[in-house]
Amino acid sequence: MKRTSFANWPCSVARTMDLLGDWWTPLVLREAFYGIRRFDEFQQELGIARNTLSERLRRLVEAGLLEKQVYETMPVRHEYVLTESGRDFYGVLLAMTAWGDRWLSGEAGPPVVTRHESCGHDAGAQVVCSHCGERLEWPDVTARPGPGYPPKLLARPDVRRRFGLDDAARPAESNRPAG
Structure with missing residues (x-):
């Protein structure tokens, strides 16, 4: 069954969801932010089927969020490195985390916290106006x-x-x- 494409819709949410396609893709990107670069490491950390992981990595490379780089020549092996576009996706993951922390964490609290190294405090994402800095609601x-x-x-x-x-x-x- 062919998947409907939202790539040409006049909506950035639809286009982003077309790129993501499923729940594995943001998790692959999350692992890349944790420093995972190699296929076997992604597979081990996520417990994802190899064919599914291959497809997600291919899609992320095609979309320009990850770049394949050779790390071994005999045999040729690649690692997957975040591009500028991929690094820019971090804010999306932080926004998803903030929502999940608020609505899905339960009594124990957030499972993972984000420390802002510049100020030394734990921080949560907020979407703010790029002009005045006020929180967007x-x-x-x-x-x-x-x-x-x-x-x-x-x-x-x-x-x-x-x-x-x-x-x-x-x-x-x-x-x-x-x-």
Whole structure:
């Protein structure tokens, strides 16, 4: 059965989920941030099937989040190193961790904490405005079409409603999609 692709949707959430594809991919990236680089190490740490791991690593290399580097020539063996794009994914994992810590940890508390070495304190991720630094909360933001939104789609009535383009008096909650 062929998987639906969201790669061309005009939504960064959909495009990111298309890249991730399943639960293994973020876990492979998590292990890369823990310093895992070699196939056997990923396989051992995650307990993932070799064919599944091969596919996830291939996809991450193709997408430019990991880079294959030769570490042995006889026989040729590769390790997987985070690229700039891959390192930039760390904020996504931290945001997922913050949500999981709040809603899924239970009474014992978070299973893993993140120490910010610069200040020496444990820290949690927050999504903040890139302009003023204020924390972004759903009631305080509005989604609107960006420069990459396809003009042809903006002509559709349902899309115009989503972004509140036809009715300025429309309630703010209804034009707050996550993409």
